[in-house]
Amino acid sequence: MIRNAGWLGEHPEVKTIRVAAADLNGQARGKRMSARFAGKVEQEGTRFPLSVLNLDIWGEDIEDSPLVFETGDQDGVLLPTERGFTPMPWLEGPTALLPMWMFMEDGRPFDGDPRQALARVVERYKARGLTPVVATELEFYIVDDSSRQLRVPRSPRSGKRRPGAETLALRALDAFDAFFTDLYEACEEMDIPADTAISEAGLGQFEINIVYSADALKAADDAWLFKLLVKGLARKHGFAASFMAKPYEDYAGNGMHTHFSLLNEAGENVFDDGSSAGTDLMRHAIAGCLHAMADSSLIFAPHGNSFDRLVAGSHAPTRICWGYDNRTAAVRVPGGASKARRIEHRVSGGDVNPHLMIAAILGAALIGMDDTLKAPPPITGNAYAQNLPEMPGDWGTAIDTFAASPLMRRIFPEQLVRNLTLTKRQEFRDWAELTPEEQVELYLDTV
Incomplete structure (x- = not known):
């Protein structure tokens, strides 16, 4: 079952969405945004620093990681996975999650993304x-x-x-x-x-x-x-x-x-x-x-x-x-x-x-x-x-x-x-x- 903005349109009660990817520890790293921008993020993705998928269990930067200061903490492009939007029934208000995975600026998969590793x-x-x-x-x-x-x-x-x-x-x-x-x-x-x-x-x-x-x-x-x-x-x-x-x-x-x-x-x-x-x-x-x-x-x-x-x-x-x-x-x-x-x-x-x-x-x-x-x-x-x-x-x-x-x-x-x-x-x-x-x-x- 692949859910997309059409699914979101069928659920007008959903006013906010989350976009998130799994870091190396399996922690969900992402953003909260208004559902009005769902179509844009589904089509174009969003941007996070590449280093966000390489944080420690406390959510801290890795001190000697080349992803941080050595490269200017550059961004990657997060694009939706095949799953599309999925509800988040544990929250009080109706909310949808859009699972993402990380790519480089030129479209190559980001080698530090655990989901990309499985895809390989x-x-x-x-x-x-x-x-x-x-x-x-x-x-x-x-x-x-x-x-x-x-x-x-x-x-x-x-x-x-x-x-x-x-x-x-x-x-x-x-x-x-x-x-x-x-x-x-x-x-x-x-x-x-x-x-x-x-x-x-x-x-x-x-x-x-x-x-x-x-x-x-x-x-x-x-x-x-x-x-x-x-x-x-x-x-x-x-x-x-x-x-x-x-x-x-x-x-x-x-x-x-x-x-x-x-x-x-x-x-x-x-x-x-x-x-x-x-x-x-x-x-x-x-x-x-x-x-x-x-x-x-x-x-x-x-x-x-x-x-x-x-x-x-x-x-x-x-x-x-x-x-x-x-x-x-x-x-x-x-x-x-x-x-x-x-x-x-x-x-x-x-x-x-x-x-x-x-x-x-x-x-x-x-x-x-x-x-x-x-x-x-x-x-x-x-x-x-x-x-x-x-x-x-x-x-x-x-x-x-x-x-x-x-x-x-x-x-x-x-x-x-x-x-x-x-x-x-x-x-x-x-x-x-x-x-x-x-x-x-x-x-x-x-x-």
Whole structure:
């Protein structure tokens, strides 16, 4: 569904619009303007400094970035994405958002834009005659953050707080039925194909699946917009929602699992060989994901809090391995009908930039196929208890590994690698000066 100024004309109640793009941290950076100028911005775009897509998590300039003073902090041109206008149901007044992406003055894509990075990867698949089909599963907590101690909110139905985790409990969903009803209605309005909702293992933790799309850019956009929606709508209901990787020390972290398969030009799933094993091409893709996993860990765990989630025995993967229908592995091949054979990448936290995450996963799989990499044998049993390669165990190591990686430069433009490295080194320096309480406060609402 592509909405344009015609859609806006059918909604005269919308008096203001937002234009926004995702920066490297997935933060929405943009402007508010009167709806009377919507046609102009849709046709001509608008202008931001290129450096706006390369701010740190606090919204500060990157001190040593060549995008700032070295080049005079020059502008780029923001143009609308294919999505067009979409409602913003979490705001009080009727408002529409126009998602944008960044181009240079001469019309070239801006290499520092995470959405442009994903588009480059998708084009490489297109050149191979392949179309990625992508779905995401997003976990989040709903939180009462009105005091210094984070707690699950009181149920609007009973007025009580549920003190324990309730995995797959209908009563946990029903306790916040008004919120989830509004959320699903808002997803329909925004053309976000939200599917199943379940309660998860943490206090007030839930997961919602966004169904498969044969457009990887839309899948990433859906996840990005869904995070904005959930956080905004929760505040409207009187509590917070957080995709922070590890808001509670004693409970499971938030993940964002990604499933993908590949279609050829005939619309056939190239991972399907009619058996539970899958094709050689699938195993090459898995090998690529494993080969690039350590180097791309900064994409999957981009913040100081992210690595608190990646600990053994926590339902988050720490070993670089794969297996059939094995949730302790970093890469899982789910069971079920062979026509739905797919790869599940389980490493990412809920705090990621969806565009960078999907680009990293698909780009790594493409390296595996291009180089005909051989996957190691699939594991069986508990991956945490086995002697297997491990991902970087801390943020600083992840930053250094990403910065030095030739593999990342096969997936991402050099400028994006540089910009993200500079951003994370600045955040790493400043984050270390925060108290644990300040660290939670920083990430709870932003990521």
